[in-house]
Amino acid sequence: MKKNFAIVGVGLIGGSFALKCKGKGLSHRIYGVDNNPTHSVQAIGLSLVDEMTDLETAIANADVVVISIPVNALADLLPKILDLVDEQVVIDMGSTKRHIGAVVEAHPKRGRFVAAHPMWGTEYSGPTAAVENAFENKAVILCDLEKTDADAVSIAEEIFTTMQMRMIQMNANDHDLHAAYVSHIAHITSFALANTVLEKEKEDNAIFEMASAGFESTVRLAKSNPAMWTPILMHNRENVLDVLNEHISQLKKFKSCLEKENWEYLNELMSSANQIKRIIQ
Amino acid sequence: MKKNFAIVGVGLIGGSFALKCKGKGLSHRIYGVDNNPTHSVQAIGLSLVDEMTDLETAIANADVVVISIPVNALADLLPKILDLVDEQVVIDMGSTKRHIGAVVEAHPKRGRFVAAHPMWGTEYSGPTAAVENAFENKAVILCDLEKTDADAVSIAEEIFTTMQMRMIQMNANDHDLHAAYVSHIAHITSFALANTVLEKEKEDNAIFEMASAGFESTVRLAKSNPAMWTPILMHNRENVLDVLNEHISQLKKFKSCLEKENWEYLNELMSSANQIKRIIQ
Numbered sequence: 001m002k003k004n005f006a007i008v009g010v011g012l013i014g015g016s017f018a019l020k021c022k023g024k025g026l027s028h029r030i031y032g033v034d035n036n037p038t039h040s041v042q043a044i045g046l047s048l049v050d051e052m053t054d055l056e057t058a059i060a061n062a063d064v065v066v067i068s069i070p071v072n073a074l075a076d077l078l079p080k081i082l083d084l085v086d087e088q089v090v091i092d093m094g095s096t097k098r099h100i101g102a103v104v105e106a107h108p109k110r111g112r113f114v115a116a117h118p119m120w121g122t123e124y125s126g127p128t129a130a131v132e133n134a135f136e137n138k139a140v141i142l143c144d145l146e147k148t149d150a151d152a153v154s155i156a157e158e159i160f161t162t163m164q165m166r167m168i169q170m171n172a173n174d175h176d177l178h179a180a181y182v183s184h185i186a187h188i189t190s191f192a193l194a195n196t197v198l199e200k201e202k203e204d205n206a207i208f209e210m211a212s213a214g215f216e217s218t219v220r221l222a223k224s225n226p227a228m229w230t231p232i233l234m235h236n237r238e239n240v241l242d243v244l245n246e247h248i249s250q251l252k253k254f255k256s257c258l259e260k261e262n263w264e265y266l267n268e269l270m271s272s273a274n275q276i277k278r279i280i281q
Numbered sequence: 282m283k284k285n286f287a288i289v290g291v292g293l294i295g296g297s298f299a300l301k302c303k304g305k306g307l308s309h310r311i312y313g314v315d316n317n318p319t320h321s322v323q324a325i326g327l328s329l330v331d332e333m334t335d336l337e338t339a340i341a342n343a344d345v346v347v348i349s350i351p352v353n354a355l356a357d358l359l360p361k362i363l364d365l366v367d368e369q370v371v372i373d374m375g376s377t378k379r380h381i382g383a384v385v386e387a388h389p390k391r392g393r394f395v396a397a398h399p400m401w402g403t404e405y406s407g408p409t410a411a412v413e414n415a416f417e418n419k420a421v422i423l424c425d426l427e428k429t430d431a432d433a434v435s436i437a438e439e440i441f442t443t444m445q446m447r448m449i450q451m452n453a454n455d456h457d458l459h460a461a462y463v464s465h466i467a468h469i470t471s472f473a474l475a476n477t478v479l480e481k482e483k484e485d486n487a488i489f490e491m492a493s494a495g496f497e498s499t500v501r502l503a504k505s506n507p508a509m510w511t512p513i514l515m516h517n518r519e520n521v522l523d524v525l526n527e528h529i530s531q532l533k534k535f536k537s538c539l540e541k542e543n544w545e546y547l548n549e550l551m552s553s554a555n556q557i558k559r560i561i562q
Contacts, residue, residue: 119493139490168490181482182491186499189470191550192531194557200527201462208560209420209449210463212400216561217498218467223558226551230544241539246481248532250473251525258522263511270507273475277504279489280497 002028003155006062006088008055008077010034010043012122013093014068015130018048023132024162031058042127059084064155068093072231075103082109089152091116091159095179095228096235097143097172111149114156117141117175118165119183123223140165143172180239185247187221187229188240194222283309284436287343287369289336289358291315291324293403294374295349296411299329304413305443312339323408340365345436349374353512356384363390370433372397372440376460376509377516378424378453392430395437398422398456399446400464404504421446424453461520466528468502468510469521475503 005021007014010032021027032049034040040052059065065081067074071094081090082104091114094100104110119139122129140160145153160167170178197219201207233240257266286302288295291313302308313330315321321333340346346362348355352375362371363385372395375381385391400420403410421441426434441448451459478500482488514521538547 119491121493121495123495138493141491166490170487174487178482178487178491181478182488182496183493185477186474186496188532188535189474190499191554192528192535193467193470194554195531195534195550196466196524196528197462197560198553198556199531200524201459206451206455206459207463209447210400210422210459211560212402212419212464214402214404214502215463215467217501218471219557219561220498221495222554223561224551224555226548226555229551230548233539233547234542234544237539237542241536243477243481244532244536244539247473247477248529248536250476250480251469251529251532253476254469254473255522255525255529258514258518258525261515261518263515266514267507267511269476270472270505270510272479273472273503274505274507275479276475276500279478279492280500280504 002026003063004029004031004061006031006033006058006065007049008033008058008065008067008081009069009073010039010048010052010127010130011068012125012129013118014066015043015046015048015127016120016132016134017066017068017093019130019132020135020163021159026159026162029061031061033058039127046127046130048127048130055081056084059088062088064088064159065090066093067091070228070231071096071100071235075100075235078104078113079107082107082113085109085112088112089114089155091156093118095183095232097141097175097179099235101144101147101172110147112152114145114148114152115143115172116156116160117143117179123220125225125228136164138165139168141168141170141175143170143175145169176236177239180236180243184232184236184240185243187224188233188244189247190219190221191224191229194219283307284344285310285312285342287312287314287339287346288330289314289339289346289348289362290350290354291320291329291333291408291411292349293406293410294399295347296324296327296329296408297401297413297415298347298349298374298399300411300413301416301444302440307440307443310342312342314339320408327408327411329408329411336362337365340369343369345369345440346371347374348372351509351512352377352381352516356381356516359385359394360388363388363394366390366393369393370395370436372437374399376464376513378422378456378460380516382425382428382453391428393433395426395429395433396424396453397437397441398424398460404501406506406509417445419446420449422449422451422456424451424456426450457517458520461517461524465513465517465521466524468505469514469525470528471500471502472505475500
């Protein structure tokens with residue numbers, strides 16, 4: 001049965017989610033909420049949502065509330081949204097889960113909340129970055145479902161199944177640990193690599209002319225929005241620090257090989273890295 | 282006028298070059314040379330070359346000799362190839378240029394040698410990795426052309442122009458410096474990131490399920506062949522060490538922000554990294 005959706009934050013993720021809802025025939029009417037007036041105008045112009053309105057109106061009219069805003073704003077807003085809901089299902093799209101879960105742990109409406117993290121995104125942001133071809137065949141991590149009411153779980157599962165996403169259950173602590181490895185560290189290395197090149201290479205032209213696909217794929221995440229990524233790294237500080245320390249140690253092994261001209265060990269380090277073929281095609 | 286080519290090393294680069302020569306109508310006959318019997322059989326099976334033969338025969342029959350082998354083998358073989366040439370043009374495809382140039386600096390046939398580095402590759406290797414859709418619209422760096430005979434330069438330029446490549450002239454030292462920034466360091470970070478994840482994440486399944494496009498693009502270079510990359514890093518040791526030291530310093534800035542919870546500076550670091558948009562789309 002078609003549902004009314006409130007999409008709080010009509011950017012890359014919220015906008016793509018809205019397009020997918022429409023495309024899959026999940027939505028009757030979609031209400032958008034965004035505190036950025038430019039984004040509100042764009043969301044209507046791009047037909048991501050049927051109307052932009054205030055939070056209270058959107059929630060009052062919705063069966064399902066989707067929150068897709070930076071995780072610091074999410075942590076502030078989620079309790080207020082739960083204050084406003086009756087039987088609505090509230091699904092977040094945040095990239096961290098432990099802190100988000102903690103702030104609503106004792107909320108009387110905790111049962112209406114589904115903690116979700118779709119493993120999809122791009123380095124772009126805002127409504128103009130939204131694409132309908134998102135989420136499909138991607139994973140969505142669902143955390144601590146035992147704290148969510150059974151009917152709310154069912155509705156969320158129906159939505160993600162219709163979107164053809166693979167649902168994976170995990171507790172919030174495990175999610176944040178794994179996310180540090182498969183997502184957060186890759187962003188830090190990419191940001192740092194961009195700064196390395198920008199710092200040392202004053203001749204833009206030479207980089208521009210020589211940069212090939214390998215360089216582009218390694219630094220493309222460095223175009224990601226700091227307003228989204230600072231809060232993610234704040235929320236996942238301990239895990240990210242662990243992984244970052246390990247990554248710096250790994251880089252120092254390469255450095256030591258180069259310094260000592262230990263080509264055999266350098267070859268071994270790269271051969272070990274080749275094992276990543278087990279994980280990515 | 283169609284020419285006969287000798288392709289020494291019929292792997293990813295040599296095989297792709299051969300396919301492009303055929304596709305663009307540049308070649309009359311293509312002779313392949315490879316000391317790996319499996320690669321020789323594959324190169325014939327995939328019609329990358331017209332026949333596989335020994336080095337002497339290939340050179341004797343060729344107008345243009347293309348060398349596409351790891352840079353350590355290239356440094357060994359290039360003087361021997363120049364010993365065998367008469368008026369042939371010899372073009373290398375090596376990823377480093379300073380050391381290669383130095384080993385033939387005083388060779389009586391130095392004028393027949395064109396030092397080239399096409400800015401194209403993938404993380405795969407061998408004849409089966411060769412694709413015809415390579416090189417086109419990519420840059421090719423040509424080094425120290427003042428040391429090459431004018432007619433040999435013309436022939437190389439004709440080939441690269443027909444392949445629709447952008448030719449950029451640079452001295453070998455500058456090439457190696459820039460290559461350290463736009464290519465070599467990206468490979469090291471990718472190898473090290475793969476090792477970080479493989480070291481810490483014992484649950485392959487969790488990474489496999491959660492790994493998204495961002496992770497894949499950042500670690501894909503970690504699948505690259507160590508037999509190719511060890512010699513590149515040997516040849517460009519000093520430049521790569523400089524860039525690697527800078528990269529580790531940049532990562533330590535992120536680490537320090539996380540440790541000190543300096544979120545404002547973290548945001549600044551990421552905003553600076555966003556400037557990479559100037560260079561890549």
